[in-house]
Amino acid sequence: MQHYLYLIPALPLLGFLVLSMAGKRLSRNLIAGIGAGSICVSALIALITSASFLQSPPATGAYRQVLWHWFVTGHLSADVSLRMDALSLVFICIITFIGALIHIYSIAFMREDRDYARFFASMNLFVCAMLTLVMADNLVLMYLGWEGVGLCSYLLIGFWYETPANYRAANKAFVITRIGDTAMIIGLFLLFKELGTLYIPDILAKAPQQFSSGAHTITLIALLLLSGGIGKSAQLPLQTWLPDAMAGPSPVSALIHAATMVTAGVYLIARMHTLFELSPIAMQVTAIIGAVTLFIAGCSAMVQTDIKRILAYSTISQIGYMFLALGVGAWSAAIFHFFTHAFFKALLFLAAGAVIETLHHEHDIFKMGGLRKKMPVIFYTFTIGAAALAALPLVTAGFFSKDQILWYAWSANGGHPVLWALALMGAFITAFYSTRLILVVFWGEMKTTPGHLPGNAMTIPLVILAFFSVAVGWIEWPHNIMHVSLFSELVQQALPTTIMKGDLPHEIVFQFIAVVVSLLGIYTGYVLYYGQSELLMRWKQSDGLMNVRHFLYKGWKFDQLYDMLLVRPFMFITGINKSDVSDKLYTAIANANLYLNRIFSVSQNGSLRWYVTGVLIGILFIITLQLLL
Amino acid sequence: MSTLHAHTVLIVAAILFVLGLAGVLTRKNIIFMLLSIEIMLNAAGLAFVAAGSRWQQPDGQVMYLFILAMAAAEVSVALALVLQIQHQHKTLDVEELKELKD
Amino acid sequence: MNELQLSALLPFIVLAMASVVVILLIAFRLSHTVIQVVGFLMMCLVVFATWYVRDTLPQEIPPLFIVDGQAAVFTGLIIFSVLVIGLFSYIYFEEREENPKEYYILLFLATLGAAILTISQHFISLFIGLELLSVSLYALIAYLRNRNNAVEAGMKYLVLAALSSAFLLFGMALIYMETGSMKFSGIAEQLKTVGSTPLFLMGLGTIIVAIGFKLALVPFHLWAADVYQGSPSPVTAFIATISKIGTFAMLLRFAQSIHLQQYPLAVTIFSVIAIASMVTGNILALQQRNLKRLLAYSSIAHFGYLLVAFLPGNDAGTEAAIFYLAAYSITLLSAFGVIILLSSRQHEAEELHTYDGLIWKRPIIATVLAISLLSLAGIPLTAGFLAKFFVLSTGVHQAVWLPLIVLVLSSVIGLYYYLRVINSLFSTTVSAEAIPKPVHPFFHISTYITLVIMAGLICWLGIFPSVTLQGIRTFLMLH
């Protein structure tokens, strides 16, 4: 089966090539067929390959296919070669499967758009790049995919490029992630300098021999790679681009900015887990960043009014959970949360896209309302998604994955009560804003009349995603409840098992607390937005609270901070040096010559007597020299 | 003795030469400038004669003859030019001769 | 004087005869064309004579002259230049002067003067040669007395030349006073025994004034632009090439004989003069809009470059200097040839705007001018580059770094004004000035052809200098 591995990324690439070159001349149906078809076939191949992988795992633990030798010079070599082990398998399946659903959804969603072909071309390229990222067996190729998804994200955020806000958001996303990428590539340099290879299995094998645990170099490498992950996964302090990235079409937000690309950082850290394990500091930093991010982003999500920004902040927050899990060493829990999150967040975005589309591009949730009856399919699927996000116990996938993380945040080797407390607060907040979202959008009175309702092409993917948002949780149960751990068994082929602390309280206590907290969150949301909304009214009178609200609304004012610290100085420097200071020097030399020319020209005044004086000066000069020497 | 003598003459020649130079520098009339140059030339001639006498050679005096001849030739051309200048500019003031300049 | 010595002087005798023949022809009232042709033939005769006597070289004619390989090269260069200038003169004077014939007498006399400078090894012959050159030049400059401020230029040149002659004479007198000889070799011998005295050095200094004047070196350069501008263009070409070649030949021989470069004073003076000339010449030319003045300033700088080759005082330097002079003369003559061709009876083609877009109107002439300007700027593929290359190479070998660096930097400044002229040639706005109709087709065409050949020569020298270099070397062996 591994001989067909290359088809998984190659088909989307082919789709991209065809669409980008001939897109203008193809009919809309053909474009949709190529765009979505290539991904669907790719997904099919991915599923078959995975099935074969699961049935008979290869001896090496991975399928590998070398396509061609990319470059070899000295010790540095990199191949264009694909690798599929348990970890990448999860990612590949998610990318292709959810990607296929979103493509199908987009066929209808983007139908009226002028640049239909460009949309599918970019989406296909994105899938190809994302697959390259997760299938790469060396870091250079991985970086190729890494940057490739960045480019596609840029292209798709700025898809409607005529609106300034859109292309600004696109630029912002690209530049901020580039900052992380640059740190990451420096990490690559350092890795190469230390280990002399960039082939991932080699690195993982060599690193423990080369570095002692906690060595400075390995910490530095891990932190640099972490920075790359932070940039891509929109974690603190590089999280500011993601809310703005919602300028892109909703399927883009669903695929790129929720399900797949933003979790690339999670993948990177999980992939390079050996390096992180060698550096307790880097692990701690990862955990702290995750915990703080999930809290901060959650707070912002509570007060947003744009439906997509709410979801964006929630994405940041959920990836924060994953980082937290990675940081405490709960590898499979992080990947499991990625797995479940991909389904319900994609679902939420697609459903939100459908709502927005139906309400004539209305983003403000307070201008929605009462849609429960009008669009039931959307309502139910959206509710399932939101419930999963809020981690409604036992019936949603989100519960199972988040519960694990909460448990490990305390109990894993790297865990800490503070991390757990932050994660718990996050869970409360998540439940609260999920409830707020549902109540405001679907209950209450109708403020905007819905237009044309979405058709089957859009609702069927929603239904499928909704099904998975519920069902995928059941493959991995908390082991004190039921011994089903299909997922962690798979993932642990590639990732180490979580090391636990000694003498812990009963897990059931934590589960109970988690359940109570999420329910409490849901109840609070219900009280504030359905039951006792006058309480909210009273709060709105208070200036202090409104200031806090504004602060949170602006995403803790990180944008303003960066604007002041980085953007303005940069603009200032480039602004004053627009005409190139060094040019002045040369202009000055030229002017000095011209000035001298004018001075000397005065001597050519035509006066014979002055000319005679010139001769006299000459002879005097000669005599002086003679006297001096 | 003759060395001393020659050097004394040389000093006279040098004084004459400087006088001539001063004349060229100070006079505005072209004729007077030419005269001053003649003085300089003759100063050089005098120096030659003195040098010749120092070494007891006729060369110095031969040279003086050449100088005289050359001065005559030069003056003849110069006077022709002076006539033209007078004709064209109606003056012999060198300060009026400034058409050619930067 | 024996037969061999006489035959060695044959070229110079023929040259002297040329003036006499022209006088006779004028006496017989023959036409301009005849004089031109005869003059041309006479000059060819001089070349033949030089060729004829080359095997007998070197030949000393004591006490005044020495005809050696170096003299032959310089004389050859002078004769070549006068041939070209003579040809250019026809169309220039035929259009302007009712009576252009006496011009040739003066031209040949001046040439004779310059030629004598190359072979003189004695103060008297030096003086005679120089004065022959100067006095003829006074008249030549002011020849077109009614135009172009020629008289003013003539007067300026006269006063300053006479002044410099006075300095020269006084200097010579001082040296004679100290050494008791007017023959270069005699002076050298005396110096060997007695050593240099202050008076001798003073004499040397004053002689430098005269040489500096003739070569238009700073600070004796002030006349150059005015005289270049005021003179008839062929005479300007003459001053720029022949007069300077002769003077430089004289300087070279004098320096070689008395080993001038062993005196730090002389070296310092020449270094300072060279540096000053390079800088001043190039800077003065920067904004100049009159092509003749521009060439005057450029020649000031060029002779500064030349002095860099002169400074080391070795054979390589002499070779470099000769090559430089050859390249420079050819280049400058072609530039002046273009000016002459474009000048009309009414006006001299000296203002830069006359040349705007010339390449689109008269591509060949403009190309010639462009090539000669590039050569002056020292751009490869032209003779000017190799000339500069040889100068640099001499300088580098002798490690005279300061003048070299100044040379490099000032020639970069110089690029600007050459480029300005080239820009003007290639300008897209074509000058409205009418191109004069050729009055004398035959001479017009031959001038044209000469120019093309000269341009070809510039390139040929710039690409394949081997033959020329070998020739110069062979001649320099003869001493």
Place this chain on the structure above:
Amino acid sequence: MILIWMICILLAGGIVSWLVARTSPLLAKWIALLAVTVDLLITCWLFSVYQAFPDNTSWYINHQANWIPALGISFHVAMDGFSHVLLLLTFFLGILAVLCSWKEIKEKTGFYFFNLLWTLAGISGVFVAMDMILFYFCWEIMLIPMYFLIILWGDARRRYAGYKFFIFTQVGSLLMLLSILALYFIHGDQTGKYTFDYFSLLHTTMVPGVAKWIMLGFLIAFAIKLPVVPFHNWLPDAHGEAPTAGSLVLAGLLLKTGAYGIIRFVLPLFPESAVDIAPIMILFGVAGIIYGALLAFSQTDLKRLIAYTSVSHMGFVLVGVFSFNNIAMQGVVMQILTHGLSTGALFVMAGMLKERLHTRDIDRMGGMWTSMSGMGGIAILFTMASAGLPALGNFIAEFFVLLGAFVNYPVFSIIATLGLILSAIYSLRMLQKVFMGQQHFTEPVKDISARELVIMAALSISIVALGLFPQPVINTVQHLSTIHPLLHE
């Protein structure tokens, strides 16, 4: 011998097309195209020949003829893999330069192609000349026709740009000439054999103090051409004002002669001094990367903007060369090639935009993607190439350079890597200003034509091919590790 023929074909092609243009400008274009194409085909053929014998001596073509024997100057041309790669680039971009002038040049077509071909001849001469004087000749010869290209077919400030270009490069050239002469005499005085031959001069031993000064002469010349930051000022003006093909040749080829010179001459001739000065040069390189990027960001003139990106990119060359690391050296060669292609493509694109919009001011553009979707896509490809996106050749180049430099100079390498962020910033700004936003122009703008598509497709394919299959190039220039002892590792 074949090398001389290649140069002669260009020279002759130039003259013929000048002469022919009077009767038929179209024929002149075809002749120019033919001349360059023939050269490209010859070079490609040689490439396949060379690939068949990669283990032979690295100098697989070596031809020497007398020129000025008296001075030890010979007509010595030779080619190794490095020269070969550069020749390929020269003729490839040469063809594109002819093609992109097809419609743009309406006046004096013959003279234009004459100049273009002679510039190319000079450049290819530079890449194969193995006699210092011949090298110097070619070095200068490429300038004059280039100068004419700028002052005759350039934009409004073409004269200023022309002067600046010529004078800047000339300062360097003359200093280099002094250095060549000094080297010549030192070598001659030592061995008694006065020669300008590169291979003989390679074995010159010099007092370190002297070697430093001589090297400086070379280095300044190449630094001005490259350009290194304090000497870069000619570049934005020359690039900005030159006609499209002029900018293409300037950015794609002329700058590369500087890089070539440093690698071919400075490193092997002055191995010790080059090591001594390396940290300073790397500092200059890093400064160039950052400074160029900052300036590129603030420009509003599209061509000047691209020009400053060249300054930034050429900083990588300097960093790579002077980090004395084999990987970095391969990166430098890649950078030379890929920068030629990507920046060349951007200039061609700027030319196309100017042809349509009659402005180079990006503030007056915007929204061009709507009417020029084809060009928009290609623009993204090349701005991303310029921003160092993987899968495109520039990434390989910059990755190699930075990785190689990191081994020896980690701090400088990190600062240089920050240039990647800046390059993203200015690239995106350019893209945004030109192609995004609302369209300002009301009159319809034509999308890319077939001829333009051929140009851009050729460039796109090459840049992607170099990004995905760089190995042939790396193999061809593998021998560069022998030019300096430190590169052997």
